[in-house]
Amino acid sequence: MKIALLGYGRMGKEIEKIAISRGHEIVIRKDANDVIDITLADVAIDFSIPNSAFSNITNCLNNNVPVISGTTGWLENYDKAVALCKEKNGGFIYASNFSVGVNIFFELNKQLAKMMSTLKEYNVSMEEIHHTKKLDAPSGTAITLAEGVIENTSKKDWVLGDETSEENSIPIVAKRIPDVPGTHSVWYNSEVDTIEIKHTAHNRKGFALGAVIAAEWILDKTGVFSMKDVLNIS
Numbered sequence: 001m002k003i004a005l006l007g008y009g010r011m012g013k014e015i016e017k018i019a020i021s022r023g024h025e026i027v028i029r030k031d032a033n034d035v036i037d038i039t040l041a042d043v044a045i046d047f048s049i050p051n052s053a054f055s056n057i058t059n060c061l062n063n064n065v066p067v068i069s070g071t072t073g074w075l076e077n078y079d080k081a082v083a084l085c086k087e088k089n090g091g092f093i094y095a096s097n098f099s100v101g102v103n104i105f106f107e108l109n110k111q112l113a114k115m116m117s118t119l120k121e122y123n124v125s126m127e128e129i130h131h132t133k134k135l136d137a138p139s140g141t142a143i144t145l146a147e148g149v150i151e152n153t154s155k156k157d158w159v160l161g162d163e164t165s166e167e168n169s170i171p172i173v174a175k176r177i178p179d180v181p182g183t184h185s186v187w188y189n190s191e192v193d194t195i196e197i198k199h200t201a202h203n204r205k206g207f208a209l210g211a212v213i214a215a216e217w218i219l220d221k222t223g224v225f226s227m228k229d230v231l232n233i234s
Contacts (some may be wrong), residue, residue: 003215004028004041006056007048007071009133014208015045022212030056038063043215050074050135057081057092066091066218068211070098072140082224091218095227096140098210102184103227105199109145109186112197113152122188122195124149126158127173129183137174141184146170149186181207 001024005012008029016026027040032052038044044060046053050073060067061084069092078094085092097103116122128142138146138160146158149170156168163171181201188195201207210227217230227233 001025001216001219002027002040002042004030004036004038004044004060004065006030006044006046006060006067007052009047011047011070011204011208012045014204015047015211018205018208019212019215022216024212038065041065043219044068045211045215046071047211054081058084061085061088061090061092064088064090066215066221067093068098068214068218069094070096070207070211072096072143073136075140085224089222091221091223091225093214093218093225093227093230095210095214096144097182097207098214098227099201099206100210100213100231101206102141102182102199102201103210103231103233105184105197106144106148107233108197110148110152112186112188112195113149116188116195117153119188121190121192123190124153124155125162125171125173125187125189127175127183127185127187129175129177129180131180132176132178134176137176138172139174139182139184141182142172142174145184145186146172 028036030036044067046056046069048071053071053074054077057067128139155170158170158172162173183200185198214230
């Protein structure tokens with residue numbers, strides 16, 4: 001499989017190592033302003049920056065190249081990407097996090113939220129920690145976790161910060177510390193105890209492997225998918 005890497009930072013280089021180890025070829029390595037011929041690739045993997053992601057995705061879909069995107073911070077254009085994918089009969093996967101472990105954590109988070117939904121004694125809050133080069137805050141992963149709680153409880157939205165005056169909002173603390181791949185915690189606090197679930201990434205390999213698995217999966221498929229489709233999570 002011939003892969004275009006759209007974004008060649010630390011994640012792009014990690015994806016390259018795993019893709020090559022699985023027998024694939026990297027035919028494009030794109031930094032922000034590079035001009036490329038995307039048609040040289042069988043599939044594209046976008047881990048770029050928020051200002052570049054939508055342009056990268058659009059270029060792929062307009063040229064019938066399926067695209068995997070793990071870039072966050074561009075989702076105001078997500079609906080446009082979905083519409084273009086359907087118009088062009090293309091293939092597209094966006095995930096806030098491609099790690100297999102994190103996607104299991106997403107499902108655990110939803111199940112816990114369902115269990116806690118009627119227990120008014122508990123207040124839910126979240127914390128996410130990433131490296132200092134992470135441009136968006138809170139992270140896409142943290143937002144996905146918050147959305148999982150909102151879907152299954154009476155919470156209506158999330159706010160960035162360690163507290164909120166709104167009863168129906170979820171506070172999310174976002175910390176940036178050098179060389180932290182990603183740590184996410186969800187707490188349910190009451191006067192008598194605290195329930196915590198937590199995912200800690202030890203390195204970027206899990207994210208990179210998931211992205212390559214998604215690229216292998218989407219080849220020759222058309223439609224808009226998620227990691228739940230890739231991992232066959234019902």
